Amino acid sequence: MTNHLHKNDLPDGLDFGRAVAIDTETQGLSLVRDKLCLVQLSSGDGDAHIVQMDRNAYDAPNLKALLLNQDVTKIFHFGRFDVAIMQRDLGVDTHNIFCTKIASGLVRTYTDRHGLKDICKELLGVDLSKQQQSSDWAADELTDAQLSYAASDVLYLHQLRTILTARLVREGRLDVAQSCFDFLNTRCRLDLLGWNDVDIFSHRMRRPD
Template identity: 65%
Template sequence: MTVYLHEGDLPDDLDLGTEVAIDSETMGLRFRRDPLCVVQLSSGDGNAHVVRLNRPAYDCPNLKRLLTDPAVTKIFHFGRFDIGMFQLHLGVETRPVYCTKIASKLARTYTDRHGLKDVVRELVGVDLSKAQQSSDWGAAELSPAQLDYAASDVLYLHAAKARLDQMLAREGRAELAARCFDFLPSRSALDLAGWDEVDIFAHS
């Protein structure tokens, strides 16, 4: 595995293919309080690209172009948060998308454990470390441990997606999952508009 660190944006000539695993690191989990600091990506080749963003300008045209490229599927785990952060700070709507957490909830109905660590452990056979999850992602320099952690969050999403696709097809839920993925950027927009804690589809 090689982890490539990029300052500010992805390189001009980087081609990550038609399916790219993406995650982000922030200073917290509140949209308008906590800034977006890092975006990590993998093409599924065993390597990861970590972008330390320039704040507050967020001048990253190559990354923005990738996020909005209709020919590239962006694979997330709990994409609702990352997509919302990209809408807020980068000003782009990320499409098309796939979320392994949504896929897991639709396919793995025999469990209530749908976190990335649980999904990857069962479906890929890798035990992820979460030791750096709450570290300072806004630091001027990222530590080797932070880079390894950021990479681990995207390195196995392609393999997890492949297993989940098989399960969704087996259970007859692939089309339902696809419709959920299509709605996900709108769900993120609702979060940003103030409906993050409200289920507008509920009766009450």
């Protein structure tokens, strides 16, 4: 496994094939307060490409072109946050999405544990370390431990997608999963506009107490 660190954008000519796993790191989990720091990507070959963003410009034409490319499937875990933060800071919608957390929620109905660590442990026998989860991702120089943690969030998503897709087919829920993936950009726009805690489909649109 090799981690490739890139400053500000992906290099020219980098080809991830027909599917790319993507994750992000920010200073926190607020779509109002916290900026995008890293974007991690993998083609599923065991290598990770980590883009350390310029938080003053977000001028990343190669990364943006990849996100917009409808011929490439983008695999996320909890894409709702990653897609939203890239909508906000990169100014682009991400097309052709598969979210392993949504897929897990639709087929692993025997549990309420749908975090990446839980899914990797059950489905792949991989025990992910979350030691660097709370970390200064805006640092000018990232440690090897930070890079390894960031990479681990994308290295297994291709395998999870394969397993979860088979289960979606088995349970007859692939169509509803695809509808959820297609709706994700709209869900993210609602989050960014302030409807993150409001169910607009409910008869009574109340915020939770």
